Every structure is written in C-alpha cells, then in structure tokens.
Amino acid sequence: MKACMCSNMENKIKIRSAGALTTIQDYGRLGYQSQGFSPSGVVDQEAMEIGNILVGNPLEEAVLECTLIGPGIEFMTDTRIALTGADMQAKIGDRQIPTCQCIPVAAGDVLTMGVAAKGCRAYIAIAGGFQVPLVLGSKSLNQKCKIGGGYGRPLQAGDMLSTGENTASTIRNPEALQQEVQSSKSKMEEKLHTVHVIMGPQETLFTKEGRKTFLHNTYEITNDSNRMACKLQGKPIESVHGSDIISDGIAMGAIQVASNGQPIVMLSDRQTTGGYGKMATVISTDIPIFAQCRPGDQVVFQAVSLRWAQKQYRKKRKRIQAEGRNTHGL
Template identity: 40%
Template sequence: MAIEMIKTGMLATIQDRGRFGYQKYGVNVNGAMDEGSARVANLLVGNPEDAAVLELTLSGAALRFTEDHLIAICGANMSPMMDQASLPMWQPIIVKKGSILTFASYVSGCRVYVAMAGGIRVPLVLGSSSTNMRGQLGGFNGRSLHSGDILEVGHVDEASRSARLWKKLQQSIGPTFNAKLFAMAPEEQVTIRFIPGPEYELLTADSKQKWLNGTWRIDAQSDRMGYRLHGEMLELEGSKEMISEGTVHGLIQLPANGQPIVLLSDRQTTGGYPRIAFVAAVDIPMFGQLKPGDAIRFVPVTIDEAEHLLLEYEQDMAMLKAAMMLKCSGA
C-alpha cells in the first residue's frame, strides 16, 4: 500500500517518538513536536504508539491514497476534507482507494498528525523513523517531503489490532471514539507550567517578576529546534561562566539578549546558556501546537507536582489504549 504526496504545505515530515540513546554522540533526538497527538493517532488505528506518522505544519497539504486505508487525524484543526467532504478528527476513518485527503489553512493549532494502519514504512536509522533534516538521516531520505513523493505503508497482518479494528468499522459496529481529551483547546493565552532551573535564582528580582507576570509571544524566528520567546528583557545578577552540558526536551535557556529559548524536538545535543527553567513534561506537547505570535504565560510548579501531572496524563493515555484493545477484541 502507498500514499502519494500531492502537496506538502509549509513543512511535511515523517516522525515517531524520537531517536534516543545517541545524544552523547551528537545525534539529535527529533520526533513529533506534539507527541501526544501522534501517540493518540496511532492508538486510534491500532498501531503501536511509536509507529511513524505524518507531521504536517500549518496548511496546504494534499495526499492521494492508492488503496483502501484506515487512518486517524489528530492535533491541529486544518479543516481536513476527503473528496470535498469534511472529515472528523480524533477517531479512526476508513478511506477508499483513489481518495484525496486535503488540509486547508488552520482553524486552531499548528501541526496535524496523520496515522495510517500499519505505520509509514521507512528504514529505521539508529532505532527511529524520525526525520533529522539537519543531519539528513531518518524519515524519507533524511529530508522533508516533496510533492510527488510516494510513502509506503506497513503491512497490516490479519491478526493485528489494526486489521480487527478495520473489519469492525467496515461492519459499522460500535460508537465512534472520542479522544479529544488530548487536544489543546484554542485560547488567547496558553498557560505553561515550569520547574525552576539551576540558574533561575540568578535572575534579578525584577526579571523574576517579568518572567512570572509577563506575556511571552512565540517569535517568528522559531522552528522545530527551539522556540524563541519575545517579551521584556531578562537579566542575571552579575555574570556567570557556563560550561556546555547536555540538553533536555523543554529546557528554557537565557541567551545574552535576555529573550528565552525553549528547546524542542530538534534541539542541539549540548548547550551553554543559563538554564532558567524546564517546561513540565506534560505541557511540552503544547509547544507543537503554538505558532509565531501566540501568547503564553508561565506558572511555577514543583517537581512533585510536575510528576503528578504527567502520571495523570499517562493514565488517561493508558485508558485510551485499553479501550482500543477492548474495541478491537470485540468486548
């Protein structure tokens, strides 16, 4: 089975949950910017959570299906349509051979994830299907997708959850799935929870107030590597010589210009800027749905609170996974 990219929009890549264990060799982790939406899309078609999916950014993509497929669309609302008819999101959908799936401009969010039963089939590079565009490895020949590219879809074994789900949907058995619990609701200002970093206490008293009470906007000079924030300039007490250390997902650095940077999926492996904060893991996927100009504010939480929030999120994900397994088994 295969899918043809007719149009790719602003940016289209193949991503999974990332490439782990190689940062010490200078290899980026990569992976879906909104990991939660990618995981849910996979679960909705009976795939493993880390199967390769299509990540589309902002607008304009179109795909042609060469065979019947089972798909799910999660993440940003980009007005998905199949042969001029609107499609639902956050549930499995059967599409017919020759159908064309299109996305218009965004209604909300920034990135949409399309999962296909069987996953997108590309060679694993260092254990991952994710695209590393800077290193030109993984994904589809290590690059973003182009018009005319043909994507192979993995085989759906008759015994797999995908095949059983597909069969049941063809028989119109059971209710539709509601996974919108994982969608980011559109808001004028998004609240991001953070844990203070090692250099947080070096911020001046005035800068701490600016950080906590100010509105920060996503700068246009932002990408999958990191989001630059625009707001009032932050300053540290005195000067501090920093030794480069390994980076982590959601680390917030403060460069000399006083405008913070949030490190995301394609982040560099090491960094030497002061580390003023870490985004709570449960909120990191929100950045995948933020676009230049969007407003955010920051609220501090403790490590224990951040862990509790993540556990609650993973429990919800586990409940969805269990519900899908029951659905596929016919219970």
C-alpha cells in the same frame, strides 16, 4: 483493488503536494544524544498518540507531522487514517474530514489539507503505520543530519510511502480519549496560555528581579520558531553576570535565556548541548502548548513543584497507555 492480494505494492500513499513542512516522526531517536544527535521526534506527542490509538496502531508508530500548511495525499489502498493536532480544514473530495476521528479512506481517494485554521502542527496517523527504515532506532527525520524520515529530508510532491497492513477490524472512537481530545482541542482555541514550569536548573544566574520578570509577564511567540525551539519576546530577564554557562545538556522544554534576556523554549530538534543558562523547564504535559501555539500567541509561566508535575505526567501516561492497550487487545 481488493482482488489483487498478490503483493503489498498497493499499500502505498503518494504525496501530491508537500505542504509547508511535512516530515515523518515518531517518539524520536533515543539514546544518541551523548553522541551529538538531536532527539528529533514529534513535538506534540499527545496528538501523535491519539492518532495512533484511533487507527489501531501501537502508540509509538510513526506519523506525518505537518506544519502550518498540510500536504495533499493520494491513497493507493483502502485504509484508515486519523488527523489530530491543528485543524487544517482537511477534505477528501468535497467531504470535510473532522479531526480526532478514525476515517476510512478508499483506494484512489485524495486528501487535501489547507492552512492551519487553529493550532500549528497537524498529525496524520495511518493504519499499519509508515514503513520506512529505522535509522539509529527511529523513523524520525533529523533534517540536519539528513537521516530518517524515509528520504532523509522533508517530504516532497511525488514521494511514495509504503504503509503497513490495515489489520484492526473495527473502527472505534474511544470514549476514554475524550479528555485528551478536548484538552488537545481547547489548547488551540486560546491565544493566552498558562505554561507550567519547574524552575532551574540554572535560575540562580538571574537576579531576583529577573526571576520575577520571567514569572509575572507575558511572552509572545515570535516568527522565529520551529521544531528546534520556540523563541519568545517580552520583558528582558535580568541576569547577575550574563547568562552564559559552560555548555551542558538540554532537556525537552528547557527554557534558555539568551544574552538579550529573551527566553527560548527548546523542542524536539534542539541541539544536544548549549551554553545559555536555563531559567526553568516546561513540564512534559505542557509541551503540546508549544507544539501548537502560533506566532503572536502569548504565554505566562507558572512555577510548579516537581511532585505536581510528575503527578500530571503519570496520570496522563496511565490514561493513554490504558487506551493504547484496549485498542490493541481487539
């Protein structure tokens, strides 16, 4: 294969089996929410970024997001991949493929993935990224609008995807990423998660008792959870006069309380606006918890200050961006 440099025809992968829900995602479609487009994008941004760093890509390169059951993929070229997020017991032939490492693959290799043993969403980053067209500035699939993601739909068996050039020269597993990798992995070991939230913007719609209920009880992740939202089940939250509001914008991680008093955590495929009051908002560094929790897992909400949340955010961005730069400088 290496002899044939005449075209990049061979820079492709073939989807042999689709898994449960495998889609192309990047940071999402930013700047179009005012027109009603969901932002889309990966749910677990941290996992996407670690993967890209490991294979030497820019942080923002698109990856495959695989939900609960991973895909089977045939490589038409020598390249490098990294698997992050949920552990789906990946193999190439008989060889077990660990998560959070840069893995060289050869043309003809077939990657198989199974059911997530831990976590919910696995990410596959590939050197050079996935060469699919940008639609409204993003490669992310928006399933409702049938745009992005290469095919305008989740990937299916038989789909072919072009990948970029495998440029970076060395394989490295950056030491500095260990903190991210460890925290990413440990999240998936737990069944009870503490989730930090900033109260509001509409917490006053709920009674004092209702707010107490929200902060002092565990809520369980239900089956009715997807890329749009994580629906929770627990002690109903009491409102003063119902939780309906005049429809307004919905941030990532916003916790709506439906009329039945149950919280709903809004994620990447959320609608841009909605009419349920929002009790609180999950801080950005804790969003990966909802990307990886599984039906039956439990969460406890803990209110924090905006100052504290932004400190966590800035620290994390600094580490990831520094590591991204290092990889690129090579």
